[in-house]
Amino acid sequence: MSLKEYARKRDFDHTPEPAPKESAGHRKQIFVVQEHDARSLHFDFRLEVNGVLKSWAVPKGPSMNPEDKRLAIETEDHPLSYAHFEGTIPEGEYGAGTVRIWDHGTWEPDREHRNVEQSLEKGVLDFFLHGRKLDGEFILIRTDYPDVKNSWMLQKKKDDEVVTKAYDARKIPAEA
Numbered sequence: 001m002s003l004k005e006y007a008r009k010r011d012f013d014h015t016p017e018p019a020p021k022e023s024a025g026h027r028k029q030i031f032v033v034q035e036h037d038a039r040s041l042h043f044d045f046r047l048e049v050n051g052v053l054k055s056w057a058v059p060k061g062p063s064m065n066p067e068d069k070r071l072a073i074e075t076e077d078h079p080l081s082y083a084h085f086e087g088t089i090p091e092g093e094y095g096a097g098t099v100r101i102w103d104h105g106t107w108e109p110d111r112e113h114r115n116v117e118q119s120l121e122k123g124v125l126d127f128f129l130h131g132r133k134l135d136g137e138f139i140l141i142r143t144d145y146p147d148v149k150n151s152w153m154l155q156k157k158k159d160d161e162v163v164t165k166a167y168d169a170r171k172i173p174a175e176a
C-alpha cells in the first residue's frame with residue numbers, strides 16, 4: 001500500500017517525523033546540466049535515477065545537433081540536492097572552480113528503457129529531456145574507448161526539436 005494514510009495523519013510542518021519520500025511515480029525525475037569552470041571548462045550532465053544523480057562530465061557540453069557525438073565521462077553519483085548547487089568551489093578542493101546551472105528540467109526514459117538501472121548497466125539509454133535548452137530525444141551509449149575510462153557518447157536523436165546548425169554549449173550562456 002502507499003504512504004497516503006501515513007501522510008494523511010501527519011502535518012510535516014509540525015512533526016519531526018519524515019515526510020514520505022516522493023517516488024518517481026508521483027513526480028517527474030529531474031535532470032540538470034552544470035557548467036563547471038574548473039581546471040578545464042566542462043559540463044556536468046546529471047540524470048535523477050532512483051534517488052541519486054547519475055553523472056557524466058561532458059567536455060564540449062551537450063548538443064542539440066544530432067550530428068554531434070559528445071564524449072561523456074561517467075563520474076560518481078551525486079546527491080539529488082546537488083541539482084540546485086551553484087557557487088565557487090575553493091582552490092585546493094576537489095573540482096575547484098565555478099559551477100553554474102546551464103540547463104535543468106525533467107526527463108523520462110524511452111518505453112524500451114523503463115528499467116533505467118538495467119539500461120545503464122547494459123550501456124544504452126534512450127531518453128527524453130524537457131529543459132529550457134535541451135529538449136527532445138537523446139541517447140547515451142557506453143563506448144569504453146581504451147584510452148578513456150568510463151567513456152560514453154551523448155547524442156541528440158532526430159526529432160522535431162533538433163538544431164541543424166553548429167551547436168556549441170560553451171557559447172550559450174548559463175541560466176541567469
Ligand code: MN
Pocket residue numbers: 036038042043044057095
Ligand atoms: Mn565537474
